[in-house]
Amino acid sequence: MPDVPETTNLFELLSARGLVSQCTDPDGIRARLAKPLAAYVGFDPTADSLHIGSLVPIMGLYWLQQCGHRPLVLVGGATGLVGDPSGKTESRTMLTREDVNHNANAIAAQIARLVRFDDSPTGAKLINNVDWLGTLNWIEMLRAVGPHFSINRMLSMDSVKGRLEAGGMTFLEFNYMVMQAYDFAHLHRAEGCTVQFGGQDQWGNIVMGIELARRTDGADLAGVTFPLVTKADGGKFGKSEKGNIWLSTERTPVHEFFQFWRNIADADVRRFFGFFTTLPMTEVDALTAAGGEALNPAKERLAWEVTRLIHGQGAADAAREAARKAFGAGHDATADAVPHGPLATADLAAGLSFAALLVKAGLATSNSDAKRLIKGGGAQLNDAVIADEQRSVTAADVVAGHIVVRAGKKRLFRFDVA
RNA sequence: GGGUAGGUACCGAAGUGGCCAAACGGGGCAGACUGUAAAUCUGCUGGCUCACGCCUUCGAAGGUUCGAAUCCGUCCCUGCCCA
Secondary structure (H helix, E strand, O other), X not given: OOOOOOOOOHHHHHHHOOOOOEEOOHHHHHHHOOXXXXXXXXXXXXXXXXXXXXXXXXXXXXXXXXXXXXXXXXXXXXXXXXXXXXXXXXXXXXXXXXXXXXXHHHHHHHHOOXXXXXXXXXXXXXXXXXXXXXXXXHHHHHHHHHHHOXXXXXXXXXXHHHHXXXXXXXXXXXXXXXXXXXXXXXXXXXXXXXXXXXXXXXXXXXXXXXXXXXXXXXXXXXXXXXXXXXXXXXXXXXXXXXXEOEOOOOOOOHHHHHHHHHOOOHHHHHHHHHHHOOOOHHHHHHHOOOOHHHHHHHHHHHHHHHHHHXXXXXXXXXXXXXXXXXXXXXXXXXXXXXXXXXXXXHHHHHOEEHHXXXXXXXXXXXXXXXXXXXXXXXXXXXXXXXXXXXXXXXXXXXXXXXXEEEEOOOEEEEEEEO
């Protein structure tokens, strides 16, 4: 049941979905993509899960494969040991080799939810740049690539300039772009890879790779960058009150993941459909044609689609059902997908403060925080606003075996009393 | 290596002996208005305590003082300039 692309030319398709930011040569790339080819996208193994900031490149890989090309998924085992300075204002902490390996495997597993890895002509291939960068000899490396890099040119790259203005970068980080450039040249030789895709902040690194391969091998490579995902209100994309929205359910439960998409601004709906779903754009246009309140079903659909892609249809259905009940007319928080946990009757008997319960539910970080929430009128117990900071919770508050606490309109937690 | 300016809470940035848990801005959370939207307005934004209050926090560990984010010496780190 693969979704059928509305056009088989990847470049056209990506453009229509708003997924192209910059490219080295629009006509050339369109022509290139008329035939099956191998292209690569790199991911940094800085954590054992990707977050939704990486979703755009992942969708890029997805479409690459759907359009009959061969995606090379590069996990930066070597570059992860250095840390990409692009788009950062301060250097990252260095990872150990064990961390990098562990993270690389976890990330590959997440990508495999959307991209098929096998040996067929369009099967994705997982590669790790530590395999070729890790064994390079310093002198050989310098002689091979050193003459082809101009320091003046490198200093003029945005990724470097930004860091210099923000207080400087280390030699270690400065080498990151050399490594990435080397990767591209290497993948051209080893895998016949001719196009590199990446985030907008990768533009400089991609261009350096193209130039290196041209100078060393006379190769004609191309690059395309995806747009930086922005929010209509100017805030950072992909953050919630708890931090990043991750793809792993341990870090971001499905409910929270679903709600993130459900709560986006009106102005972002259409664009996000293009970026993060596989729905044909004609259908997206129909879904988002309505404005105002009528856009709510489209938001729900968006949340369902993205959740389905990442966590599977079962989880998406459950999350949608739970949200409808919990935020709909009935305020029914009994669905399984609503965040919940056990509460012992003994605890209730011993007397438990409402504030402590909020902390236990993860809706407040401390008793003081919980009391502030109560004082501000944002805390609810079984759908009743509680204004008394000293309120204690007893067996009398158990309704049909549950106690539901809410912080504001959007955050809730259900205790199953046993 | 020399000179110089700095290191303050999530971020930026005031404070330069007591009135400092620390101004202000951003961010975040909550309330009102709404459509689980945006914009706007309002409140809150270290921990513990029913509370008087207590505890921890201003790069690090010390010292001076009745009292230190603020003064002193040492160390670590960063920017800039010079070599």
